[in-house]
Amino acid sequence: MAFYEQHIHPKPTNFLSKYIISYDHKVIGKQFLWYGIFFLFVGGLMALMIRWTLAYPGEAFPIIGSFLFPETGGAVPPDTYAMLFTMHGTIMIFYAITPILIGAFGNFCIPLMIGARDMAFPLLNMLSFHVAVLSAVILMGSLFTPLGAAAGGWTSYPTLSTLIGSPGMGQTLWTLAIFILGVSSTMGAVNYITTIITLRAPGMGYFDMPLTIWGLGLTAVLNAIFLPVLGAGCLLLIFDRVFGTTFFLAGAAATSGTGDPVLFQHVFWIFGHPEVYILILPAWGIVSDLLSFFARKPAFGAKATALSMTTITILSTLVYGHHMFTTQMSPLLTQTFMTLTMTISIPSAIFFANWLGTIWKGSIRFTSPMLFSLGVVFVFGLGGLTGLYLGTVTTDLFLHDTYFVVGHFHYTMAASVLLGGLGAVYFWMPKMFGTIMNEWWAKVHFWITMVGLNIVFMGMLLIGYAGMHRRIFNPFVYEFTQKLIPLNELTTWGAIIMGFAQIIFVINFVHAVFFKKEKASDNPWEVGTLEWTIPSPAPHYNFDKIPVVKCGPHEFGNPNLTGDRDFQYQTEELA
Amino acid sequence: MNQAVANNILPDQTERKRVVNSIAMIMILVSLSMLFATLFLGYSVYRVSADQWPPFGFESISLMIPGISTLIVILSSISFVAYKKLWINKSSNAKIFYFITLGLGLAFMASQFRLWANLKTTGIFVDSSVFASMIYAFTWIHAAHMVAGILALLWMATSLKSDEPKELSKMINIEKFWHFLGIIWVIIFFGIFVF
Ligand SMILES: [Cu+2]
Numbered sequence: 001m002a003f004y005e006q007h008i009h010p011k012p013t014n015f016l017s018k019y020i021i022s023y024d025h026k027v028i029g030k031q032f033l034w035y036g037i038f039f040l041f042v043g044g045l046m047a048l049m050i051r052w053t054l055a056y057p058g059e060a061f062p063i064i065g066s067f068l069f070p071e072t073g074g075a076v077p078p079d080t081y082a083m084l085f086t087m088h089g090t091i092m093i094f095y096a097i098t099p100i101l102i103g104a105f106g107n108f109c110i111p112l113m114i115g116a117r118d119m120a121f122p123l124l125n126m127l128s129f130h131v132a133v134l135s136a137v138i139l140m141g142s143l144f145t146p147l148g149a150a151a152g153g154w155t156s157y158p159t160l161s162t163l164i165g166s167p168g169m170g171q172t173l174w175t176l177a178i179f180i181l182g183v184s185s186t187m188g189a190v191n192y193i194t195t196i197i198t199l200r201a202p203g204m205g206y207f208d209m210p211l212t213i214w215g216l217g218l219t220a221v222l223n224a225i226f227l228p229v230l231g232a233g234c235l236l237l238i239f240d241r242v243f244g245t246t247f248f249l250a251g252a253a254a255t256s257g258t259g260d261p262v263l264f265q266h267v268f269w270i271f272g273h274p275e276v277y278i279l280i281l282p283a284w285g286i287v288s289d290l291l292s293f294f295a296r297k298p299a300f301g302a303k304a305t306a307l308s309m310t311t312i313t314i315l316s317t318l319v320y321g322h323h324m325f326t327t328q329m330s331p332l333l334t335q336t337f338m339t340l341t342m343t344i345s346i347p348s349a350i351f352f353a354n355w356l357g358t359i360w361k362g363s364i365r366f367t368s369p370m371l372f373s374l375g376v377v378f379v380f381g382l383g384g385l386t387g388l389y390l391g392t393v394t395t396d397l398f399l400h401d402t403y404f405v406v407g408h409f410h411y412t413m414a415a416s417v418l419l420g421g422l423g424a425v426y427f428w429m430p431k432m433f434g435t436i437m438n439e440w441w442a443k444v445h446f447w448i449t450m451v452g453l454n455i456v457f458m459g460m461l462l463i464g465y466a467g468m469h470r471r472i473f474n475p476f477v478y479e480f481t482q483k484l485i486p487l488n489e490l491t492t493w494g495a496i497i498m499g500f501a502q503i504i505f506v507i508n509f510v511h512a513v514f515f516k517k518e519k520a521s522d523n524p525w526e527v528g529t530l531e532w533t534i535p536s537p538a539p540h541y542n543f544d545k546i547p548v549v550k551c552g553p554h555e556f557g558n559p560n561l562t563g564d565r566d567f568q569y570q571t572e573e574l575a
Numbered sequence: 576m577n578q579a580v581a582n583n584i585l586p587d588q589t590e591r592k593r594v595v596n597s598i599a600m601i602m603i604l605v606s607l608s609m610l611f612a613t614l615f616l617g618y619s620v621y622r623v624s625a626d627q628w629p630p631f632g633f634e635s636i637s638l639m640i641p642g643i644s645t646l647i648v649i650l651s652s653i654s655f656v657a658y659k660k661l662w663i664n665k666s667s668n669a670k671i672f673y674f675i676t677l678g679l680g681l682a683f684m685a686s687q688f689r690l691w692a693n694l695k696t697t698g699i700f701v702d703s704s705v706f707a708s709m710i711y712a713f714t715w716i717h718a719a720h721m722v723a724g725i726l727a728l729l730w731m732a733t734s735l736k737s738d739e740p741k742e743l744s745k746m747i748n749i750e751k752f753w754h755f756l757g758i759i760w761v762i763i764f765f766g767i768f769v770f
Contacts, residue, residue: 004591120595190602198595228606232613239712244702247617259705263620267613
């Protein structure tokens with residue numbers, strides 16, 4: 001039940017109020033989408049440079065290499081390599097995935113799917129985007145400082161991230177940028193939570209919300225609770241670097257007094273493990289909905305799925321120690337963390353089984369959003385299972401800091417989230433921009449991406465299992481890794497295929513947004529959730545009359561439906 | 576069920592809007608609590624792993640100034656409550672308490688500057704040791720929030736002239752923030768200065 005009435009604001013008229021300083025959640029969502037796609041490109045380019053260096057060490061990066069690295073004739077220099085993998089991780093996690101899944105779809109979907117006219121605090125929403133832009137400017141600026149950008153890895157462990165490990169402005173600006181981005185995301189999270197609690201349409205209980213909203217809501221809760229933890233860590237790191245405090249300096253590194261470098265790891269992972277779920281929960285929610293929508297069946301055990309996601313959210317706060325098994329923790333602690341980590345398998349298995357139950361015996365429509373959702377089911381299964389080896393102390397001691405870890409988190413965080421995000425773009429495109437993307441090219445995009453993606457990340461798992469360490473500029477100086485050169489080359493070609501496949505997406509997307517004449521219908525996918533009851537693209541006030549919700553989001557195949565419709569709108573009441 | 580029925584669950588629009596604002600403010604305070612909790616986590620790690628606290632070569636900080644700050648913070652919370660009570664009753668004395676609260680807020684900041692100056696004269700600098708680092712980090716971060724609190728108080732000055740219900744919503748939420756800062760300070764006082 002909406003707590004209060006949102007008025008219809010007059011339509012913005014000039015360019016500035018329409019696209020730049022808009023209060024409209026849909027425009028802010030689109031702003032975040034463009035922002036995320038831009039950084040996906042930057043981070044992707046960095047990934048290709050990293051992969052190129054690992055396959056062909058010392059060889060010039062094709063085409064743009066000689067322009068970027070003239071002093072080495074186009075090959076990536078060792079110090080730049082460290083900056084590249086640091087910035088690649090940071091950009092992909094905080095500046096590409098977060099804005100697309102949470103910024104874009106959080107903003108776009110929440111009010112539309114719960115039947116509200118806008119977020120509870122439109123001004124806060126707008127500020128959240130502008131603060132994110134400020135953070136991005138600082139981060140990109142750090143690339144042009146004299147000693148280059150941060151190079152301590154996306155985790156920025158001291159002493160790599162202290163003045164001893166990385167002198168120069170780059171790391172300081174990195175830390176500042178992350179802190180500011182944290183402020184932006186927290187502002188967003190407060191807004192999302194308040195909106196979900198207070199602005200649901202009359203009749204919509206929590207279990208009548210689409211699972212997308214469940215995913216986004218739980219993400220917002222984790223963001224609001226754990227981003228400040230990283231924020232505190234960043235503040236202390238900034239103090240260390242700028243004012244000379246000694247929080248993370250120990251032994252000879254500290255001129256006086258002594259701090260504790262490992263403390264940062266604790267703080268980072270108290271935030272960092274929930275962050276994994278911050279990224280994946282929206283994708284899970286979206287996939288849970290899309291599977292039901294395109295299998296033309298009610299979501300199997302939707303309530304159990306929602307509750308499993310909630311359980312995982314709670315458990316995710318208790319397991320961070322599995323990232324630190326090699327930091328000489330007490331065995332009692334490592335075993336506790338291991339056990340708690342394994343507990344997450346239970347709710348994960350429940351909702352995974354629910355996904356399969358949803359598509360079981362469904363009349364599946366293999367549209368592009370469905371293909372991407374099925375892709376998520378596949379890659380997340382693989383990613384989740386490889387996680388078990390890393391959550392187990394005995395195997396983790398061997399696999400820690402190898403490419404196996406890299407492969408694992410790319411499967412869970414990069415592959416599943418990217419596929420989920422792309423599926424969401426294809427799905428909500430009609431409501432966002434009023435046109436539908438070319439289905440044939442969308443499917444081509446999916447299959448090439450899927451092939452490339454599995455070559456890269458499977459390759460990483462194998463290379464890591466063979467013992468290749470991550471973050472080494474040229475691992476082939478060691479004899480035992482020299483046999484891995486062909487596999488590394490294959491992995492790199494997988495990355496190149498995956499990278500180039502995205503050109504298909506970009507052309508398809510830009511064409512649909514700017515050039516396509518043919519308008520999408522109001523409900524091209526034949527789905528019953530609230531956003532499909534209004535025109536495409538959604539008008540600036542969303543709902544001319546606030547809808548009254550009568551049923552859940554996944555009602556299909558009710559025998560009382562009239563005509564040849566097999567879905568039921570959430571505003572309809574049928575016997 | 577129609578729109579009018581659905582909207583009649585709570586008495587009126589402004590009161591409903593106030594509930595919404597309160598939910599958001601509580602979320603913000605949860606976030607800020609986590610920020611300070613992390614700092615306290617760090618502090619307890621240093622404290623527990625240190626052989627001796629304060630470390631060799633340092634003496635405990637005099638409780639004089641931090642004690643005064645604590646007193647100020649408690650009084651400011653009381654005067655804030657008084658202001659709200661009197662404002663609701665539309666009493667003409669309300670204004671005095673607004674200025675007392677604001678004055679106490681500024682006095683708190685002054686006491687913090689005094690504390691930092693004192694620390695310097697006794698040879699405790701930011702980079703002296705993790706003991707000093709911790710005191711500075713806590714007081715800086717708390718003071719930064721205090722500045723935000725004072726700015727919010729100034730923003731609340733509109734309530735001096737107006738008795739619209741939306742002023743009450745603003746007041747109630749700034750009050751939450753203000754008490755929160757007071758509580759954090761009291762925890763800092765006992766956690767860091769006293770023990
Ligand atoms: Cu983890």
